[in-house]
Each structure stands twice: as structure tokens, then as C-alpha cells.
Amino acid sequence: MRAALLLLAGLWLIPLGDPSVAAEPVARPNIVLIFIDDMGYGDIGPFGNTKLKTPQLDKLAAEGMKFTSFYATPVCSMSRACILTGCYNARVSIPGVLFPGSQIGLHSDEVTLAEVVKQKGYSTICIGKWHLGHREPFLPTKQGFDSYFGIPYSNDMSIDTQHARFAEDCVFRDGMTEKKARAEAIKHTVPLMRGVEVVEYPADQATLTQRYTEEATKFIREHKADPFFIYLPHTMVHIPLAASEKFRGKSDGGLLGDAIEELDWSVGEIMRTLKASQLDEKTLVIFTSDNGAAVGSSAPWRGKKASQFEGGVREPCIMRWPGRIPAGTTCNQIAGTIDLLPTFAKLVGVDPAKERILDGRDITPLMFDPKAGPVRDTHLYFTANQSLAAIRQGDWKLFLAAPANNGKAKKNKASQGAKNEKAATGAALYNLAADPSEAKDVAAEHPEVVAKLQAEAARREAEIQEHRRPAGQLSGTK
Ligand SMILES: [Ca+2]
Secondary structure (H helix, E strand, C coil), rough: CCHHHHCCCCCCCEEEEEEEEHHHCCCHHHHHEEEEEECHHHHCCCHCCCCCCCCHHHHHHHHEEEEEEEEECCCCCHHHHHHCCCCCCCCCCCCCCCCCCEECCCCEEEEHHHHHCCCCEEEEEECCCCCCCCHHHHHHEEEEEEEEECCCCCCCCCCCCCCCEEEEEEEEEEEECHHHHHHHCCCCCCCEEEEEEEEEECCHHHHHHHHHHHHHHHHHHHHCCEEEEEEEEEECCCCCCCCCCCCCCCCCCCHHHHHHHHHHHHHHHHHHEEEEEEEECHHEEEEEEECCCCCCCCCCCCCCCCCCHHHHHHEEEEEEECCCCCCCCCCCCEEEHHHHHHHHHHHCCCCCCCCCCCCCCCCHHHHHHHCCCCCCEEEECCCCCCCCCEEECCCCECCCCCCCHHHHHHCHHHHHHHHHHHHHHEEEEEECCCCCCCCCCCCCCCHHHHHHHHHHHHHHHHHHHHHCCCCCCCCCCC
């Protein structure tokens, strides 16, 4: 009936699987996006871990959809650029990792996830590790988030002694003073910020997961009536690992296990709060990670953090939205963090591609139908230096050359996964269906596939270089 009325009005309704889903053009769910740092594919129960207890994530997966070909990138900042802009990091000129001395950040002209949903009146908050520029013009509150609470970059870094802006009531811990903070940058000692000001230094990392969770649940309770978007890029499980007293020493997986089990608890608290607020059915919850395991497990894939093998970039991902995403299902199609922006845009009813090229695609067809065909059959693997290292098309994956040096990220002890790449030299072709662990280079047997993928890679990289957009610069710097 509704379709007929729309037809009479001159509109055409494209059926997408279940017609009751397709007939609802704009759903405007609340969105909670949980983005773990350095957690690998094999680190949690739903994706095969048998050692750690992750009952809340097991439940999330049982009530939602697991994605088994969900791509992020090898390291932190570039991964955040992808998830927030819907583009490969090379298109928005964000390198692998930014540092406390970095003068750049995500360009203010980029339209972030928060700015997309803001157009439809969403309340937005960023809680956790930002890592897209710590200088004031680049912070979350300048990129569409109403508020921000978290650390500006990785927890193994140090304070920007020159530019940190301390709140009047900043809590200085461990005998620290502003004078001492300005005098020396100490590794593994980072500021905790609210808005654009430092509110605690050094941040008490053992309680961050707990405090981020409290911030998120408070936000949910306070925004029951509005649509909202919570972006929760956790500080854990990047090294130095930490867990609160309640979880420390409790898991069978050392401090990493404790931290992961605390993150699982955090997911449970958020779900409990959504239910108590009667927002369960109105909320899309997404759980994923920014790159492969640093100290944990990327099993069954080859490689870990910083690698372009699947273990560096293919992440556990769970999406739950009762009544919309079929429960207990799995999607094996190619998808990834770059697809979230066009997907959110579709869900809230915004056209994000009007003035800019996006690399991601709307993956709602995958979310709503586990039998759906591919939305995009190609994925590009960019390096920290923003060059193209590999391309996947369908089941074929071609390394264009020896996997590139992942730049500064390699210096990080947590990035030792890069070592695992050494075996691959020159162009190498893998069939991910027949050989998911990328053990056997079959380039010599399939020269026509190599040639086709090389041509496609060259075409795609040339397009991105041609339409590349700059990173944000501080005024007065180049
Ligand atoms: Ca990371």
C-alpha cells in the first residue's frame, strides 16, 4: 500500500530483502560505536578465543550479526581517519600514527561521522582515544562532537609540554605539577582531557575503561529523548596495559586478558543501560577494533598489528539492532570501517557524497540480510605512508610489492607483528578462500589475475592521488 502511494507520488521504492525493512526509509537509530585499540580478531569469544571470558560480547553476537571480513588498517591514526571520514587514509592524507609533536590533524573540512548525524539533530560525544590531532583546531569538539572526554593520542606517548592547556581544576597526580609537566615529557604518561582542556595528569590509566563506561552510560541516561551518537574509542588494549582493581589478576590471560574482560564488562554496562532506558530497540550497537592484535591474538589470520596480512587489518566486528539486524547471523562479505559513514548517513537520511568522494559504501543491505551479495567486492590496503600495499578483489588478494615499512609505528614495541611480513617479497598473490592464512603465494600460477589486480590497483591509486584532500595544518604552518 505504502509502495503504491509512493509510486503514485512519482517515487520508486527499491525492495531490499525484507519489505518491512525497506519500507522504512529513515530509521534514525541511536548509534553506539565501540572501537577497541589494538585488539585482534582472535581476542574475544565470538571470534574463537577460548581462554578469555567475554560473555557480554558472546551475547552481543548471539543477538546480532558477526562480520568476518571487516577491515580496519594496520595502525592507529590512519584507522581513525577511515572510521570517521568514510575514506581511505590516503585520500584524507592522514599517516599511520600522529605524535605529541605532530602539527597536523584531520582537516576541519572533512565531514565526520559526528557531523553527518548532527545534521539530523543527534547529540554526539567522543569518549576515549582521539588520535587525529591533539592541537586545539583538530580536537573532537571541532569535528562535530558536542563533548569529549579521553586521551588525545596513544597511552604510551607523553604530554605536549608546550601546548597542553590545563583546566583550572586539573588534578595533578603522583606529585606532578604544571611546572613539572611543562618541563619534561615522560613516556607512558598522557593527559586526560575534557573538551580542549587537560583535567587529569598523568591520566590514571587503570581506571580509564571504568570511567569511559560511566561517561557513556551517563550520556545515555541523559539523552533518552534525543537521538544520540556515542563514539567510544577505548584506550585499551594498547600498551601500557592496565585494568581496574576489580579485574586485575582475574583472567586467565594476564593483564591483557584482564583488560579485555574489563572491556567486555563495559559492553555489558552499556547494554544494561540501553535496556533500562527502553532504548534497546532504537539503538544500533557496533563493536570493532582499530587494527590487529599488538600483544593478543589475530588468529586465525597471518600477521598482527602493523602488518598488511589479514591479521594486521581484519577485525572482529559485531553489529546489533533488535528487529532490524537478524540475530545470531554472520556476514562474510567485504566490509570495513570506511563503510560506516555512508551507512550512518543512509540510516539518518543524509546524502554525504554530494560534495566529496567517499571510499566506503552503505552496508545496510548486508546488515539487514545475511544472504546479501557483496556491496563492494574490492578492498585497498594502504600503508602508514599512504601508499597502496595490496588489493583484495573477491577472494583474491595481491600484494603489489614487498609490504611497505610501516613507518614510525614500527618503533613501537607493540608493532612487532610487522616482522611477520618479512616472508613476503615482491608481488604475491593469495586466495583467501582456499588459503585464509596467506601461506602460499600463487602469483606464478595465475598471471592473468595478477595483471588484472595490478591494473585495478593502479587505476584506484591514481584516482585517489588525483582527488586527494589535505590534512589539517595549524594556521601559520605548512
Ligand atoms: Ca591501535
